Amino acid sequence: MEEAEAEEQQRFSHRQRLKAAVHYTVGCLCQEVALDKQVQFSKQTIAAISEVTFRQCENFAKDLEMFARHAKRSTVTTEDVKLLARRSNSLLKYITEKNEEIAQLNLERKAKKKRKPEDENRDFMELDADVVGSDS
Incomplete structure (x- = not known):
């Protein structure tokens, strides 16, 4: 109690x-x-x-929860937020643009993470080639 x-x-x-x-x-x-x-x-x-x-x-919070639950999800997504904002064209446009910006940033971060190990390998190979070349 x-x-x-x-x-x-x-x-x-x-x-x-x-x-x-x-x-x-x-x-x-x-x-x-x-x-x-x-x-x-x-x-x-x-x-x-x-x-x-x-x-x-x-x-808004209750509506977002209901939208997610209706879609048999436990997580609210940006699609739920867009659905909530559907009656305000300017707000919907703003949310869509911000969502696209965030998605683009995430793609760029993922691409950098993938490139990083390759860059390190290339740097190591170049360093290794320099060492082998100087031994000759």
């Missing part, structure tokens, strides 16, 4: 920290917009935007 209460308290504490982080980030974004557009945001407005943002993120 005490374990369950401790776990619940930990979940509550984690949720509160997440909410605080969202509130802080929304506050920072509102400050930037306020400076750029020369408008003011009340504390109540920032709090309301923060709450809506947090709830929307919870809904």
